[in-house]
Amino acid sequence: xxxxxxxxxxxxxxxxxxxxxxxxxxxxxxxxxxxxxxxxxxxxxxxxxxxxxxxxxxxxxxxxxxxxxxxxxxxxxxxxxxxxxxxxxxxxxxxxxxxxxxxxxxxxxxxxxxxxxxxxxxxxxxxxxxxxxxxxxxxxxxxxxxxxxxxxxxxxxxxxxxxxxxxxxxxxxxxxxxxxxxxxxxxxxxxxxxxxxxxxxxxxxxxxxxxxxxxxxxxxxxxxxxxxxxxxxxxxxxxxxxxxxxxxxxxxxxxxxxxxxxxxxxxxxxxxxxxxxxxxxxxxxxxxxxx
Amino acid sequence: xxxxxxxxxxxxxxxxxxxxxxxxxxxxxxxxxxxxxxxxxxxxxxxxxxxxxxxxxxxxxxxxxxxxxxxxxxxxxxxxxxxxxxxxxxxxxxxxxxxxxxxxxxxxxxxxxxxxxxxxxxxxxxxxxxxxxxxxxxxxxxxxxxxxxxxxxxxxxxxxxxxxxxxxxxxxxxxxxxxxxxxxxxxxxxxxxxxxxxxxxxxxxxxxxxxxxxxxxxxxxxxxxxxxxxxxxxxxxxxxxxxxxxxxxxxxxxxxxxxxxxxxxxxxxxxxxxxxxxxxxxxxxxxxxxxxxxxxxxxxxxxxxxxxxxxxxxxxxxxxxxx
Numbered sequence: 001x002x003x004x005x006x007x008x009x010x011x012x013x014x015x016x017x018x019x020x021x022x023x024x025x026x027x028x029x030x031x032x033x034x035x036x037x038x039x040x041x042x043x044x045x046x047x048x049x050x051x052x053x054x055x056x057x058x059x060x061x062x063x064x065x066x067x068x069x070x071x072x073x074x075x076x077x078x079x080x081x082x083x084x085x086x087x088x089x090x091x092x093x094x095x096x097x098x099x100x101x102x103x104x105x106x107x108x109x110x111x112x113x114x115x116x117x118x119x120x121x122x123x124x125x126x127x128x129x130x131x132x133x134x135x136x137x138x139x140x141x142x143x144x145x146x147x148x149x150x151x152x153x154x155x156x157x158x159x160x161x162x163x164x165x166x167x168x169x170x171x172x173x174x175x176x177x178x179x180x181x182x183x184x185x186x187x188x189x190x191x192x193x194x195x196x197x198x199x200x201x202x203x204x205x206x207x208x209x210x211x212x213x214x215x216x217x218x219x220x221x222x223x224x225x226x227x228x229x230x231x232x233x234x235x236x237x238x239x240x241x242x243x244x245x246x247x248x249x250x251x252x253x254x255x256x257x258x259x260x261x262x263x264x265x266x267x268x269x270x271x272x273x274x275x276x277x278x279x280x281x282x283x284x285x286x287x288x289x290x291x
Numbered sequence: 292x293x294x295x296x297x298x299x300x301x302x303x304x305x306x307x308x309x310x311x312x313x314x315x316x317x318x319x320x321x322x323x324x325x326x327x328x329x330x331x332x333x334x335x336x337x338x339x340x341x342x343x344x345x346x347x348x349x350x351x352x353x354x355x356x357x358x359x360x361x362x363x364x365x366x367x368x369x370x371x372x373x374x375x376x377x378x379x380x381x382x383x384x385x386x387x388x389x390x391x392x393x394x395x396x397x398x399x400x401x402x403x404x405x406x407x408x409x410x411x412x413x414x415x416x417x418x419x420x421x422x423x424x425x426x427x428x429x430x431x432x433x434x435x436x437x438x439x440x441x442x443x444x445x446x447x448x449x450x451x452x453x454x455x456x457x458x459x460x461x462x463x464x465x466x467x468x469x470x471x472x473x474x475x476x477x478x479x480x481x482x483x484x485x486x487x488x489x490x491x492x493x494x495x496x497x498x499x500x501x502x503x504x505x506x507x508x509x510x511x512x513x514x515x516x517x518x519x520x521x522x523x524x525x526x527x528x529x530x531x532x533x534x535x536x537x538x539x540x541x542x543x544x545x546x547x548x549x550x551x552x553x554x555x556x557x558x559x560x561x562x563x564x565x566x567x568x569x570x571x572x573x574x575x576x577x578x579x580x581x582x583x584x585x586x587x588x589x590x591x592x593x594x595x596x597x598x599x600x601x602x603x604x605x606x607x608x609x610x611x612x613x614x
């Protein structure tokens with residue numbers, strides 16, 4: 001009983017972080033219909049930036065979130081405007097391969113700049129933990145989870161209530177209609193990508209404080225984001241949250257009860273099963289599910 | 292330049308005969324590169340039967356390379372006392388059959404998915420096969436599997452496998468060519484253009500897709516069997532490779548998606564670029580591959596054949612396509 005509770009709690013904490021790491025991917029998929037295979041690289045870029053900033057300024061890594069988000073917002077805007085936009089309306093495969101090419105290039109640059117070794121960001125409270133009933137929580141994981149949930153809520157509120165959020169949702173629902181209403185679609189695409197990149201960077205910081213990372217992890221985070229988005233439903237923070245929590249719980253339960261090397265098998269079986277039963281994801285909505 | 296079927300057949304055979312003289316004149320390093328070129332071209336054409344003709348781009352064909360190689364290796368290891376060429380034949384039949392059964396079984400659920408979802412689900416299949424092979428002791432995936440030698444005594448193994456790959460690649464190309472010319476091939480193209488309309492017009496889309504998927508898987512698996520033999524010893528990592536999964540798409544994109552010879556051209560070009568031109572620049576390898584992809588997508592989305600074709604046709608811009 002105790003073990004089950006602990007496993008579930010660990011899974012939920014991990015799931016919250018998966019959700020944050022996937023939400024940007026989900027937004028880009030929902031609005032631009034682009035599978036952004038460079039998503040994992042953006043996540044790692046956030047982690048490395050946070051490492052540099054927190055080490056040079058001697059501040060807590062979570063406090064670097066605004067700086068990193070602003071930097072990645074700018075980078076994401078330019079990336080979409082000057083590269084991806086050229087491939088967006090041509091074919092789904094083309095834009096996917098374009099982002100994959102960029103991911104390979106950035107991964108190589110990261111290896112040159114940061115070395116291929118594992119790095120981690122260690123906050124001052126790295127080894128403290130607290131207990132709730134019979135379940136133990138690390139302070140690091142909890143602060144990461146809280147940061148994730150706060151950021152996800154902020155994004156949900158931004159999409160729901162702000163004028164720009166409304167424009168983004170309108171573009172996602174019907175690009176042509178939005179354009180007829182005077183929306184500058186290319187600008188909105190670039191802004192959406194920028195917001196997504198910013199959230200990917202923030203996720204990188206949160207991941208960096210709980211797990212070690214290296215440039216070769218990018219594929220893992222891209223795949224995780226894809227699975228989370230397909231499980232939860234495309235284009236909404238709530239879908240990402242549900243998908244993330246599900247993935248986190250399934251991963252920890254599999255590792256605990258079936259074997260530490262099987263999470264990928266259960267993850268993909270779950271994915272294929274869900275695609276068959278409910279191709280739009282658990283919170284499937286009006287966004288076009290597949291093209 | 293439009294060739295009639297007899298001329299096309301003769302051209303293919305002539306090209307194969309010329310390529311067959313390769314090992315006699317080339318230094319050993321280039322025989323290895325040649326092996327990889329012909330092998331990749333065979334895989335690329337097998338991929339294109341589903342991915343190019345029907346537009347179902349699989350991101351996980353390495354699954355069939357792995358299943359074919361492991362099935363053949365496990366069976367051949369338990370057979371003794373028959374001649375090497377016969378042993379290889381047994382391996383090919385077993386490997387092909389296993390891939391056929393596997394693909395037929397997963398075709399029902401997986402071909403209901405379209406576009407990117409199909410691509411990623413196939414990536415999932417490839418990963419699941421890899422992990423199952425790795426973690427269940429019976430398959431010996433993590434330990435590694437030895438293949439019995441099938442090379443006749445007096446031939447250099449590198450040359451032998453070059454010719455084997457060439458024969459295999461040619462067979463795959465001929466099959467793809469016949470499919471492309473048939474009613475079945477026309478049906479696959481109509482699925483690529485508009486699956487729902489094709490179905491409304493009476494094309495048995497489900498059956499065609501499934502058949503193309505199984506053919507593609509069986510051919511890929513048989514090439515995987517030869518690959519396993521040429522390596523001599525395989526582990527999970529050496530056959531279920533994600534870079535193979537990716538390369539198969541890139542070959543078609545580079546050469547021309549949906550064309551018959553595009554994948555061959557793409558595979559030859561890309562293998563030459565990565566193995567010969569970039570061989571000295573190991574630190575630079577990922578960057579150069581990435582840059583090549585980016586340039587490819589931005590500058591030549593139709594691939595090499597697409598570029599030449601658009602020059603030769605001089606198409607007027609369609610008024611409908613402007614969006």
